[in-house]
Amino acid sequence: MRTEEGLLRKGIGGFYYVEAADTIYECKARGIFRKTGITPLAGDRVAIGIGPDGTCTIDEIRERKNFLARPPISNLDFLFLVASVSDPAPNTLLLDKMIAAAEEKGIEPVVVVSKTDLHDGEDLRQIYTAAGIRFFAVSSVTGEGVDGVRALLKGKISAFTGNSGVGKSSLLNRICPELKLKTGEISRKLGRGRHTTRQVELLKLDGDTYVADTPGFSSIDVERGAILNRENLPFDFREFRPYLNQCRFASCSHTCEKGCAVIQAVRDGKIHSSRYENYAAIYEEIKKIKDWQLK
Secondary structure (H helix, E strand, O other): OEEEEEEEEEEEOOEEEEEEOOEEEEEEEOHHHHHHOOOOOEOOEEEEEEOOOOOEEEEEEOOOOOEEOOOOEEOOOEEEEEEEOOOOOOOHHHHHHHHHHHHHHOOEEEEEEEOOOOOOOHHHHHHHHHOOOEEEEOOOOOOOOHHHHHHHHOOOEEEEEOOOOOOHHHHHHHHOHHHOOOOOOEEOOOOEEOOOOOOOEEEEEEOOEEEEEOOOOOOOOOOOOOOOOOOOHHHHOHHHHHHHHHOOOOOOOOOOOOOOHHHHHHHOOOOOHHHHHHHHHHHHHHHOOOHHHHO
């Protein structure tokens, strides 16, 4: 049996597809992973064993630098959060939850606002550039902003996520037309798009550039589990960090306390009110969850 190092591109039905030495191998995972509760994820760097008869197994999963449970993917360099300027309307609360989740996991968030042929999205640009978050305004119709996204992807592993109908597949098709990802029509009755992506799969754009088009995150319960918690949440809003050690009280929640430097920064226009209001809303949601519910 010989061993190869590879990149797990997709898992489906108990089979895992690993790229190693310019070849895709269909593998099964060793039983030890089930016993230890570890599930191989798209993005994993793995060691595979290749038998004389061509059967392949995933023998080892290399240490992950990060991972997300939903979408299930690991070792991301960027998480592109796609929202549309309209149809469906942008939901900044959901965007800020996902930005916080990315920050918590050590993944660089990038906000992409699509359909700018309908509206320029300048209000969203102001919110997120003020927070120090990379921002792109794109149109899959005119091609605006697509080159900037393509340049950032180069040599990285990235995931694209967002509500259904915001144009993730259309954007990826514009970046790399040979992908020919299926795109769906907006459901007028529901006011949202139909899901057209079935499972997480790393798509190879060129030699060392991979992207994943993922199911929508509108139903994600990001405040549960270990993704977000009250203690870390202020640090997950990066523009809060310069002020966190300036509050009067060490236990400040930055929601209502006197002498809160974060609240003062909002009043002074140094932190955008939209971001702060979403922080306060997320904090209140997390506060209602009991410790036993997180176990």
